[in-house]
Amino acid sequence: MVKDVKKLLKMSFEGNFFDVKSAYDKTNRAEMTKDIIALVNSSEENNNTAYAIIGIVEKNQKFVSVENVEKIDIIEQKIVHCIIHNTNRKINLQIRKIRIYELYQWQQNNEITDEIVFTEEQKKLESKEQILVIQLKREPRVVYELAKKTGPYEKGRSWKRIGSHTDELTQDDREKLMKI
Numbered sequence: 001m002v003k004d005v006k007k008l009l010k011m012s013f014e015g016n017f018f019d020v021k022s023a024y025d026k027t028n029r030a031e032m033t034k035d036i037i038a039l040v041n042s043s044e045e046n047n048n049t050a051y052a053i054i055g056i057v058e059k060n061q062k063f064v065s066v067e068n069v070e071k072i073d074i075i076e077q078k079i080v081h082c083i084i085h086n087t088n089r090k091i092n093l094q095i096r097k098i099r100i101y102e103l104y105q106w107q108q109n110n111e112i113t114d115e116i117v118f119t120e121e122q123k124k125l126e127s128k129e130q131i132l133v134i135q136l137k138r139e140p141r142v143v144y145e146l147a148k149k150t151g152p153y154e155k156g157r158s159w160k161r162i163g164s165h166t167d168e169l170t171q172d173d174r175e176k177l178m179k180i
Contacts (some may be wrong), residue, residue: 001095001135006049009112010105012063014164016042017049020056022067022104024075024132030151032079033086036142038137038159038166040091041173044180048138055100055131056116061164065117066100068129075132088147100129143169143177 008018039050054075057065069075076095083091100122106112109141121127138144143159158169169177 001094001133002098004049004135005053005098006106007109008053009056009063009106009116012113012115013061014058016161016163017046017051019050019052019161019164020058020063021052021054022057024054024069024079028151029078029082029162030153033082033146033150034153034159034166036079036083036091036134036136037087037146040138040144041075041158041169041177043136043138044177048140050136050138052134052136053131054134063113063116066103066122066129066131066151068100069132070099072130072132077083079132079134086105086147086150088145089139089142091144092139094135096133096135097130098133099127100131101125101127103131139180141178143174145169 004137014020017039019039036052039052043050056063057066057067083093104118104123107114107116122129143158146155147151148155159166160169160173
């Protein structure tokens with residue numbers, strides 16, 4: 001997973017199978033569920049694997065800084081809960097915490113974009129600040145959708161990613177996903 005994260009952070013922009021969030025907004029679990037469904041439904045171009053990284057700040061479609069994910073263990077549990085209870089099918093996932101200091105070291109080794117600005121505290125070996133990486137694996141011939149009404153979204157709704165934007169799946173999209 002680390003190799004993939006480095007590759008994604010080297011690109012310095014989001015894509016169909018890759019999303020960044022500066023923080024997890026506990027008040028908007030419906031949006032997080034929508035984003036995860038869109039990512040996993042759009043992962044076929046990346047060997048059916050998608051990523052969401054919490055703690056990366058994006059501005060004008062560039063990664064500009066990193067923020068510590070506060071209460072990271074609780075956030076991890078809430079994301080897993082969101083996925084398990086709000087999607088129609090099980091999504092295979094792995095979650096990994098990565099120290100921000102480690103990201104800084106990757107940058108020093110030219111393994112990720114040099115556009116991310118780190119604070120002096122984040123550059124210290126003893127810094128305990130972390131980000132959260134969620135790897136999502138899509139099963140073949142499956143369309144992921146809401147299993148129940150979630151926030152403003154009705155049961156059965158489903159999405160895909162187009163670049164850094166989320167769009168509702170069409171019937172053609174659903175048929176295509178059922179074939180791959």
